[in-house]
Amino acid sequence: MNDGPSGPEDRPGRLRPTSAATLTAWAVVGLVGGWLLRTLVVRSGGTPPIVTWAQPLALVLVAAILGTTAYLTWRTVHVHHELLQPHQAVNRLVLARACALVGALVAGGYLGYAVSWVGVGTELADQRVLRSLVAGLAGAAIVGTALLLERACRVRSDDEES
Template sequence: MIGGPADPEDDEEQGRTQQGRLRPTSAGAITGWVVVGLVGGWALHPLAERFRDTAPIVTWAQPLALLLVTAILGATAYVTWRTVHVHHQRLDPHQAVNRLVLARACALVGALVAGGYFGYALSWVGVESELGEQRLWRSVIAGLAGVAIVISALLLERACRVRSDGDES
């Protein structure tokens, strides 16, 4: 059968086992989304001025909303860590999958958002404008909040890890 499932007996004969392990979110994927965000954020400034005659303003609501997401992810990571690693209780399978999916999605989107705000901040470097400096610094703060989302999401992903019977570390 082409493309069908492999026979487990064949895997055992060849010394392989199907363990169904997931790898952590790679640094390459996070870096890739940061780069996409940087380019998009940097391009937003000139494109918005060309087509809308004004660039978007960064208010305090954006970084505060990102910090709220960070706090929620951090609290979820803490609760998950204590449940799995301190109290040695297993999560329900659907809870574990939901938390892992949330962690991975937030890590990648947080990287995109961080890159976008840093790119937007870079587009204001050296520009003399009435609100240019304000846009630059608020974008930097929002970018740092995006980095905090990535960190808290990776902590949640790590909290979802369980030691298998074969792991010694």
């Protein structure tokens, strides 16, 4: 009977890629939070937040930085076959995981906020929907580029090469 780890992903010292279930859970939490935001603010007598172009542009900038980091990491590890310093690899992996989770939360939040404005006949509703949708897409781009960075950090083990 084999009491050892069942596969290469289950051995001690190995990290699994960020799961789709985890990302979906964070996105759903963001979606519900974004959808509830307008209702709660209006019920409390406040004015719902306005989404300016600065928010989606900032998210696009983060996605671009992550994408560039992913490309440079992939090129270093997989093209030039150089190893990253251990602290560099850990830092990039932590950055990738954190950005993937927060990107999913932000994407869900902005998409939920956009949905909460659909069918509302106020003056700025269409503007809020459009800008929130763009910000939601930018949040999704953060998730994508963060997953690319996480993938770029993967190296082959001696067992996988044979």
